[in-house]
Amino acid sequence: MSDDPRPGKRNAIRAQNETLILQAAEKVFAEAGFGGATMQLIADVAGLPKANLHYYFATKEELYRRVVQNIFEIWLQAAEAMDGAETPAEGIGAYIEAKMDISRRHPNGSKVWASEVMHGAPVIQDYLETTLRDWTAGRAALIQRWIDEGRMAPISPQHLLYMLWATTQHYADFSHQIETLNGGKPLTDAQWREATESVKSMILRGIGAA
Amino acid sequence: MSDDPRPGKRNAIRAQNETLILQAAEKVFAEAGFGGATMQLIADVAGLPKANLHYYFATKEELYRRVVQNIFEIWLQAAEAMDGAETPAEGIGAYIEAKMDISRRHPNGSKVWASEVMHGAPVIQDYLETTLRDWTAGRAALIQRWIDEGRMAPISPQHLLYMLWATTQHYADFSHQIETLNGGKPLTDAQWREATESVKSMILRGIGAA
DNA sequence: TCTTTTCCTGACCGTATGGTCAAGTTGAAA
DNA sequence: TTTCAACTTGACCATACGGTCAGGAAAAGA
Known part of the structure; x- marks a missing residue:
């Protein structure tokens, strides 16, 4: 059931950043609501530049x-x-x-x-x-x-x-x-x-x- | 306990518009959350121009x-x-x-x-x-x-x-x-x-x- | 009637937001 | 080493938002 093809480190980076973003997003969405949450704040909480969020999650809705x-x-x-x-x-x-x-x-x-x-x-x-x-x-x-x-x-x-x-x-x-x-x-x-x-x-x- | 000074119609207008706005606001805040609600939408639901909302309620927070x-x-x-x-x-x-x-x-x-x-x-x-x-x-x-x-x-x-x-x-x-x-x-x-x-x-x- | 206060509203403004992009860096494959 | 795809990011853009304001309409008071 593991969908690891080959590139080890690449997958690790992806998995790590996705969960990092998801955790930050959960926190911010819970505290501010969907409308009140901003991608910038989620990015700050995750410790990543905002543009990087959009690399992993195309839109705010998708992340939510x-x-x-x-x-x-x-x-x-x-x-x-x-x-x-x-x-x-x-x-x-x-x-x-x-x-x-x-x-x-x-x-x-x-x-x-x-x-x-x-x-x-x-x-x-x-x-x-x-x-x-x-x-x-x-x-x-x-x-x-x-x-x-x-x-x-x-x-x-x-x-x-x-x-x-x-x-x-x-x-x-x-x-x-x-x-x-x-x-x-x-x-x-x-x-x-x-x-x-x-x-x-x-x-x-x-x-x-x- | 009634704080009606004199001017009858003026007070009626004020009371009516305030409750109208409050009802619209309750609906919109409930459906969209504070952050997702917009003064424009509340105004539309109330059937008033947006600027009129700000005449009765100075800020979005006050209305909320x-x-x-x-x-x-x-x-x-x-x-x-x-x-x-x-x-x-x-x-x-x-x-x-x-x-x-x-x-x-x-x-x-x-x-x-x-x-x-x-x-x-x-x-x-x-x-x-x-x-x-x-x-x-x-x-x-x-x-x-x-x-x-x-x-x-x-x-x-x-x-x-x-x-x-x-x-x-x-x-x-x-x-x-x-x-x-x-x-x-x-x-x-x-x-x-x-x-x-x-x-x-x-x-x-x-x-x-x- | 005339004056004053309250009410109304279209047009406007500064800001913040979601999202984009082009130019780069890093890791993997050949 | 070379090549290519995956990843990173500062700068940028169009839009939408909360809020303002000036000028007018309507009501109340004199």
Whole structure:
């Protein structure tokens, strides 16, 4: 699966600069929004001349699209936590833990995604209509099966999924608000554990799977 | 409390144009973000020449600030639903209903607020540190009292509040995603009722107040 | 009526932005 | 070494943006 043809150093340079730019872009897009972000600022954060960005990414939109795709793929991967599970408590608990972990480690990606969806998903509408729709249908069916088997309360699978997304992503998207309400300090390790446990216990009890 | 001095028509014109501009601004800021919104587009949506906007609102920031303040005040008002309540089920249930109603009726305001907070709250940081912090402390104390009285499970009041905000606002901020997953159609009246009931039942059961 | 204040708006300005380009440098292949 | 493609970058350009302003229209007051 490795697409390294031959030239070793060339590929290394390309890979390194692309990830460097993508990291800078994620940060700047998250902090300023698509419209507020400038290629010049992204370049400065990445430590490269602006013209060099355009060598790797032709347009601002193209760079932005890659950033959004990145977080989406990370989330899709985390969703697999739900699949191997036997019980709702196990599957949904693991999914909550995975998503809380992502909220902590990739808050910028989550913000860029939120911003994109809030503005009508101009760039990733096709993802919503294909990958996300299929994924959602599959998990809703899994949850419905658990309900039919009497392992959890008969709640709406759709709205449970929305609640899972909303609560976990809130800790990334609204991290600034949470930090302010936490005395201006970021959550500590212990506080993140408490947050995760709180979300887990409320939701698992809420769906009758505790 | 009415600050009408004398000139009737003049005040009417001013009031009318200000709300016209604020509505247009809310829509455009929600759809494009602060950086992506242009005064020209807001003017077009409002049906006024751009120079007229600057007559009522000196700068883009000033206009934006007013939009953000509006939604915040609406939310504060809704929070009173929680106060008169005797039981947790009653108080939190009413708060969820009020916030879901706002998500439905003011999705743009909610999006502008979310965007503002995501970008580090450059404009309304003082609100977070004063009004919101005080409000949060008060409600957290109320919830703690309920817990101490054995009326609900001993969950973290802070994280319960975050869950309430996250779940209810999700229906506004991610309305586009929800709509896409709903076959491209906005939620109907019945679906909004179902959403509200789902959120209420999951959370109330989740905190042991059902 | 005449005067004053508020309101309205087309034309304009300086700046910042996304993107281009031509001239170079560096690494790989022959 | 020579050749060629991949990479780098300062300088540049057209455009679009937030904001200004002067001069006029409409309303209020005298």
